[in-house]
Every structure is written in C-alpha cells, then in structure tokens.
Amino acid sequence: MFIESSLSNNSTFFQKLRSLDYILIFCVLLLGLISSIAMYSTDGGEVLYHTESHIIRFLVFFAMMIFISFINIKTWHALGYFFYIIVLGLLVWASLFGITASGSQRWIDLYFINLQPSELMKIAIILCFAKYYHRIQVVNVNKIQNVIIPILILFIPIALVISQPDLGTSILIASSGIIVLWLAGVNIKYFFYSTLFFIISAPFVISFLKPYQKLRILTFFDPDKDPLGAGYQIIQSKIAVGSGGLMGKGFLKGTQGYLEFLPEKHTDFIFTLYSEEFGFIGSIILLILYSVLIFRIIRIGSFSRSFFGKFFCYGFGSAIFVYITVNMAMVLGLLPIVGSPLPIMSYGGSSMLATMLGLGIVMSAKVYNRQLIS
C-alpha cells in the first residue's frame, strides 16, 4: 500500500510476476498432476488418448491462465457483457448446429476443439454479473428493474442449456449466477420467494423432464430399486469409494475402475476412481487442495479494490466450491446423478478452459488488485 508503484498501474513485468499468487499456482499444478495420474489410471496404466490429451489441455490452458494473469483486470471489466453475448451466441449456435452426443446437443465443432459453450457460460455469467453489480449502488440493488434484468440475463442461457438437454450444467450456471446475486446484496426475501416458487413448481418442472432425467431423480431416492438400470451408477460408485477404505486399493489397483464397473470414469466419476485407489487419505488431500485453492481465490477477492474484482473472485471461488461439492455429493450418493464435472480433475476441454479462464481472471485481479475501475 505504501509502495509507490502499486498506486500507479505501471508496475514492471517482474513486479507483476512477483505478485502472482504462487500458492494458488502450486495448488493448480498439483491438481493437474493428480488429475493426470488419475487419467493414467483410467487408461489402464498406459498413456493413451485420454491421458495424453488431458495433459496437453492442462498445460495449454495453464499457460493461457498465466498469460491472462497479466491482462489488466480493466480489460475483463470492459469485456464483461461482450463475453456474455459471445457465449450466448455460441449457445444458440450449439442448439442450432451443434454436435449431438449421448442424447444431448451441446458441442460446437471448432475444428481444433469441440467446444461446449455451456461450460464457458459458467464463467460468462459471473463476469457479466460482476460487471453489472460493480456500478450499482447498495440502495439501488433491490430496485425492481435491477432484479428483473439479472434474472433475464440468467434465465436465457439456462433455458438454452436445459433445452440441449443438459440439466447438470444448467443447474451449475444457475448457481454461479445466484451466488453473485446473493453477494451483491439482493434482498433475502427474493431468494426466499424464489425458493418457495421453485418448490411449488418442482412437480410441474419434473413433469417436463425427459424420462431418463425423471428416472435419475427417482433412483436417487432408492438406487436399489433398479440395481442394473438407472441405480447402477450410484451403487457402483458407492462400492468403489467404500471399498477404497483408509489407504485405498493402491495406484492402478482400483478394481471397480479398471474392470469397468464405473461409468464415465474419465469425466464425472473421476473422483470415484481416485478415491478407490487412494482411499480416505487421498480424498482428504484432494479436498484440502481444493479448499486452499478456493481460500486463495476468495482471499484475492478480499484484497481487490474494485467491486468487479471482488464480485468475480468471490463469485468464481464460490462457484468452484459448488461445482466440487455437487460433483462429490453426486458420486457419493448424496445427490441425484446430473452431469457435472469436477474442476481440473475431470476430462473435458471446455471445462478445463472455463476453469483456467476463471483462474486467470482471478490472478489478474491479484496482479492488478490496486486497479480502479470506473
């Protein structure tokens, strides 16, 4: 605070480099390492397609994150709405011309990568709201137009993602947005009313769900009802985690994983595989890593002088927390199975891109934490 240069925005490159959050970077690298190990295990102890492309993606997007760190936070503020509109456009594109896989039209073929815009929307919505609430004064937060407009901003992408259909991602986008709304100080009564509204409308919503989605919700309540059908994933996942025990079955020795009892072990159920092989201790280490990561993100937010930076860091940190807990609660049988990847750990380029993008912006908020945004 007393360093002259910090008041101006003309700090040198080395000063910027020095002001990076190395603990956070360390956490990210460690998570990258662990995820590569887990991916190696899903490939049956060989460096096959999944491992290779996961490592490449991690390294490329990690580099991108470091690069973004040096982009002034002002730029991100300026790009806030634009980014949102671009991603929204991609979502529309996806729903019109997207690639369909496993019954859901959610990818855009960009030749070098199959992009899933709904993943980017998780970041875009936080960016957009952070910019929106950056300007609004406390007294105006609960004005009716300041509630209606964000709800519209939130509702359009959610509707698009649900129609893909992709329930999991739409829930995560919704929670990302709601977190920022909450932080911005939107009156508790709105949350209360909308929760009430949601509960009342839930039966109607459920009647609009696809049969497989309904089945998933039903089997969540009683997975043993159909152990070979819809409940299979939950049961097998619980068996895998439970049989891991304190120390785990050992690296490459997770029988549930390599004997293919685990569904989608590369993506949503990567934690199950990891937990089977590394046990309770390994899981706790992973959880601690994530906690430190989130703590560092929020800490950066707390030091950020701009509300934009604060909102983004708080929002992104909290959103990451929600992604992690939803994924874990799901594979541990505490929530119904909805598609939701585990940040950094899960295989998937778009998810990795979105996470690294978010982390990059957070880092930029750290490097430019003195930056004032008008």
Add this chain to the structure above:
Amino acid sequence: MIVGGGEDSGFKKTNIVNRRMFIFAAAKAVVFFGIIGRLFSLQISENKKYLTLSDKNRLRESRLPPVRGEFEDYFGNRIAKNLTVYQLHVVPEQVEDFKTLMVRLKDILNLSDNHLRDLIKKKNKQKPWETLIVSENLSWDEFSKINFYLHELSGARPVLTVGRNYPYSEIYTHVLGYVSEASVEDIVNNETIKQRNVPGLRVGKTGLEKALENELIGTNSIQRFEVNAYGKRINQIDFKEGEKGKTIRLTIDTEIQKYTQELLKEKAGSISIMDIYTGEIIAMNSSPSFDPNLFLYGIEKGKWNEIKKNPLKPLLNKTVSGLYSPGSTIKPIVALSALENDVISTKLKVNCRGHKHPLELYGMKYHCWKKKGHGYMSLKNAIKQSCDTYFYEAARLLGVDRLNETAKRFGLGEVVLGNYFNEKKGVVPSTKWKKQAIGQNWYLGETLINGIGQGYIQTTPLQLCLMTAQLANGGHKIYPKIILGKEETAESIREKMKLATENNQINSNIFSVPERFFNDKEKKYTPLYRNKENVKFVLDAMFSSTNELYGTSFSSRIDDPKYQFAGKTGTAQVKRITEAERKLDLETDQIPYKERDHAWYIAFGPYKNPRYALSILVEHGGSGSKAAAPIAKKLFKFIIDRHPLRESIKTKKLIKI
C-alpha cells in the same frame, strides 16, 4: 476512492459483500464437513461392506469337473479308468465369424447337419464367453487334423480332458455299470452330485459306479476369476486343485471274469464264484452283456434299441436281479433241513416207481423227472440221482416252515451284497408268508413241489452261490464282499470256524441257533447247523452226485484230486408240464426257447480241501447236467490253476504291510 457512489456508499457495499461472503463461507464449511463425513462413513465405517460388494462384483468362481476315482480288479489291473479325451471347444466370443468357422469345422470333422443345428441352438442359449463343446470325443486323426488347420480356425480350441474308459468293455458291465451325463434325476436324488455338478459331468448310472458314486466322484477343482463389468474373464486369481475320487479295488479276478463271459457266450445266464471262507466274489457275470463305453457320450438310438430289445435281456443283471426257481439245487438244503430236524434218518428209503405210478396226494399226481423211476432210494442216492419222489416225501415230512428256516439261514430270501446292486430278495415261502403275501392258506401239495425247488420259491444265482459256499465251508456263516477291504486270511477264518464249531458242540444239547445278527463289530463265523455230521453227509452226497456212476453230473467230473469238485444239478421248469407234454417227452431243442427249462449247477471245489463255490445258470438251457455242469468242469480247472497266484498277492500284500 471508489467510483460509482460516495465513499460511504462504497464502504457500505463492501460491508454487505463481505458479510454475505462470510455467511456463504460458513455454509461452505458445513457442506465441506458434510462431504468429509460422507467419505468417512463410506470408506472407514462401512469399508468392509463395500469391500465385500466390490469382491462380489469382480470375482467369479468356476468349478471344473472332478476327476473320478478308478476301479481295479483283485490284482490291481485298471478295469475302469480315466482316459485322455480329445475335445474341440469354441468360445463364440473369440470367433470372428461363427458361421464360417462352423462350416469349416463341418468339413474337417464331417459333422452331421443335425449336430450342427444342435450346436447353433446351444450357442444361442449360452453367454458368448461360455465354452461351447463342439465335439466331445475326437479321434486322434481328427484331433491332429484340427491342430493342422488351427491357424485358420480362430476361436477353436483343441482340448485334452479326462473321460471314462472300460478297457475290458462288456466283461464288467454288470458289476461296474457305466457312467453317462448326469440327468436331472441324478442331480435331484444325490446331494453330492448336486454340489459338485458341472455341465457335462459324468455320473454312475448303474452298478458299482452308481452305488459308490459319492466315493468315486472326487472334488471339483476351483478356479477363481476376476471378471469385468460385462462378466468377461480377465484373469485367473486362484486355482484350488480338487481331489481325485477314491480308487476302488474289487475282489474279482479279471481273467476268471473274462472266462465266465466266454463260457456264457451267446447264452443267457449267470455265473458267480465265491471264496467260501472270505466271501470274496471271484467272478460275477451275467450274460449277455453290452459295451459300457457306448454310454459315455450318450448312446446312439439304434444301438440302444438293439440292446433294449434283445430277447436275452442284456440290461438285466441276472446274477443279483434275476429271480428263478432253484429246481433241484435246493435239494441239499431240503435234505439238510430234514436231517437237522430229525424228520428223516439217512437210512430212510423211498420207492420211486416212475411215471406210471406217480406219488399221489389228495388226487394230485407228483412225478419224478425220470420216466422209469429210480426204484428204492436212500437219501444219499436221492441227492446223487436227484430223485424227486424222495424229496416229495422228505418235504412232506419236514413241512414248509422248517424248510423255510433252514433255507433262510443259508442265505436264501435275503440280499447277498447289501446296497451295491439292485438286488432282489427272492422268495422263501412259509405258511405265514403265503397268508401275508397272497392271503391264502398253505396247501400240502405246495410243500411237495417246494421240496424240489419249484412253486413259490425264487432265488437269485448269487444267493445259490452263497448257499453252496456256506455248505461247503462246513456250514458256517460267511460275509460276501465284492470290494477288497481289510483282509482276514482264509486260515484265520478257518480257525475261527473251528472255534465256533467247538462252542457249538458244547451247546448242542440246547437246540438253539445262535443269533443271526450281532451287535459285535467282529465278524463271527457262526455255525448254521445243529449237527456237523449232517452237513458232512450232504456234502458227501453232492460229491457222489458228481463223481460216482449214475450221479447227475458224473459226465462233468474231474478225476484229478487237485481239481475234483462236488456239485448238484438243477433243472427248473418255467411252466407247468401238461400230461400231453409229459407223454411227448420232447428233447430240449424241440421246445420253443421261452418254454425250455433253466439249467442250474451249484458246486464247490477242490473237494478234499474246498475253497471255491459257484453257481451257474443257463436260462432256457435245458437240463442242468447237460447245459450247466460242463461249464463248471472248465471253470474249476481254471479257478484252481489261478489259486496260487491269488494267494501270492495276498501274502505279498501282508509283507508290504
């Protein structure tokens, strides 16, 4: 400082954001510990449960067919053994194009269209990774052909396994029985088979193979496999070698058994030979027989019908399950019973006057077999010449109930070998029996024909063999056996018999036959007689029947004392002879086969120091002296020549111990 509001407003906003962040962070902490709690409960508290579930997921046990115990004869030759069998297996999952492979195999092995259709049906029923047995028993030529073409038969696996083989083919069929694929009934009725069953398991269907199933079957080898989520075997984790079934040694001498088969060639009948002291069955044959090897992989319909419809009934084990009137072979027992009960003396004479003057009783006529009659007959001559008239009289004086008691004591009317075979008990009639079984009173006339072994009395050849043995050893109870166990030597048995005789003499005043059944573990060779002289008399009479002029089997005698034997012929009528038939007096080959008499011969030898007893039955063979006794002549020579060899095995065994 903060743009977009006054300093105050900015401060307030910061406060709100931080406060809300704090609330949210608190909520996060709760959720975070919730997740940890869940992990703890799954991985620590319920670890065992999930570990079991995980093992249940991935481990599959597979049982392999147990290796069946083998059979050996008295000298240790394998008479039922396990043979390497060449099979062709296919795992459909590993086959690129099942149809092409099948067509190719059809060409190489000359498979029939029906067989191919069955295979495809079977394949569609089972899981793709389960083995399909294309051919259960390949010849060596076929097997090498398959191996030659193997490179173009991907998915086909030539396999060596173990199958049953009976090297002596039909010789032992009625003793050992045969094995075939376990049927539903076999599995339901036998708990051991149920537990050890695997597809394609062979189990005993008849004979000792069936009776000793639980000892022979052996235990399964167990393979534990790791399987993936689709049930495909990934690798073998554990292999627990099963135990081979017990190898069982019989008392039978294969050479003698083979010889009996030869002697009964093309005839229906039975031969049993027994050691009169140890009770060991030396040979036991029922003719005709069939090849038990045919049943291993399921018999062809044509061959099965051939066996089933053969009028000589190869499927019936005549030795233990065939019931026949004993005819005159019962006479030694009738004589013994009459003497023991003091109803006649050896000096009683009866006049046999031929067909013109038959014995008459209540208006019924009872003829002797000899048209001209025997004239005045003593008991000894009556046995020697088998005079019916004498035995009508003896039976009349004796009464059926006393005869029943003696006959039963000597082993008639009871199974001989216990539960090994489907043995028939036969009938030894008494007044009480008739009342219970038929509900009528006994007629004296029935006693008379019982005295010559006709009427209600029914015996198996093995029972008559035992009866002969128990007479020949001096009238002592013995314990017949077909499975070689802990051996008591003939010498020690003879000692015991001597001892038992002395004890008997002391108690001879009290006319009591010692209890038939003992609680004592030790076998007692109880005397079955009251007066030893009576048994001696009967044996003597049997000697004269074979070795003296006019004896019924005189023409079959052997003069050499080494082989000399004593016996009694029997000719059992299968139907009542009408008056007209009696007048015709046809030769055997002039009578329709089914109506011809059964020929019997019972004998023991060598006479001076008897060791073996036998019974011979030739179904519809005509008279005992012509059809059965000559067989005994050949047999005794053969048996006695082999006796030293048999004894040497015994002593060798003792030395080994």
